[in-house]
Amino acid sequence: MILWELFRTFFVIGFVSFGGGYAMIPVIEAEASQHGWMTTQQFTDVIAIAGMSPGPIATNSAILVGYSTAGIAGAIISTLGVLLPSIILVLIVATFFTKLQNYSIVQSIFYGLRPIVASLVIYAALSFALSNNLITINVSWHTVSLLFIFGLSLVLLLKFRWHPIYIIILSGLVGVALYS
Amino acid sequence: MKEVETMKEEWKVFFQLFWTFFKMGPVTFGGGYAMIPLIEKEVVEKRKWLKSEEVTDVFALSQTVPGAVAINSATFIGKRIGGVKGAVAAMLGISLPTFFIVLALGILYFFFQDNPKVEAAFLAIRASVVALIAYAAIKTGKTAITDKSTLGIMIVGVPLLFVIHPIFVILLGALTGIVCRFVKRKLGYNMKLEQKNEDYKNHPDYFMGAGI
16 A cells, blocks of 8 residues: 555654754655655656755655655655654653753764764765766766756855745756756 | 633643644744744744743754754644644644645655656756755754764764665664763863854754754
8 A cells, every 4th residue: 555655764864853954865865766756857846846845855755755656645655754754752851851852862972963864965966966967987078067956056155145945946947048 | 611721721731732733834944943933933923832931942852853953843842732632733733734745745756757758857957956955964063063973973873874774883883972972071171062052043044954
């Protein structure tokens, strides 16, 4: 049953979704491609839409993967799956602790988790660059133009602090001008 | 009669919780630290549900639970004010608006994805999505790397992800943190655990690496 698979998958993802945003991309991608729900390119588009929308990237991607796999019911089930672990753990923590972050064991766990969250985001950038032909041995005009869009976007983010939504809209227009 | 009154009061609180967070949902892109000032304003100044220090504690606590900081914070506040039902009301409130926005955009995308103009646009958008993620990597890296060990864990983590399922890598990271601190304590090292980060207050774009 596809809905149960979606729920189960996103429920597990919900439990490990530290670093809420971009760090969950590799986890969701691994699951989506293992189940044959989506290609990496489609998944890149999902991240584009998730990044354009308000709300956390992980939850937004769950909605989109769920929708493309099993329609509106899929979207609802996947969202519930990814949110449920958070609500369960929040209720447990809220009942028993007021300052969990002061516990030594919690500090130790996060001492290791924080750099791993960074690895996850770096890995996500690398694997998307590979699957979308940004890193390739066959350098063509096409690759150069993609690298230019990549570089320009990064500068706009780092130096000019543009909001992602404007960058996605601008690059969409550039795409229509260049590739259609 | 009195019971009816208290029930009415209860439902009023649930509705207020739902509505307070419902209003915030659509304006918070990224759902992370960008929401902190908004939550403070609504919960502390307007509704007077919590004191400012209590909200700071809620944010700290929210980061120790998996999931987005914004959603976790809303759920924590909901629990404080209205118990389990309050938590559900707050979580639904903060999640529903974005759910509908994302679903609408998704439906549009899957409907038009084969249109040549849309295909062309997404060719370029994919390149800028890689830039978005690279930017997030820089931001997350900056907060995560506090000493040589954390730098080491991050560097080893990347090639591991090419061969091992990410969920195991995450669990491995947590385990490494425990072992690392245990060993360091035995050896008597001093550790810098966390960078004090007040950055998000000055830079609302801090949502990129949000939620650690």
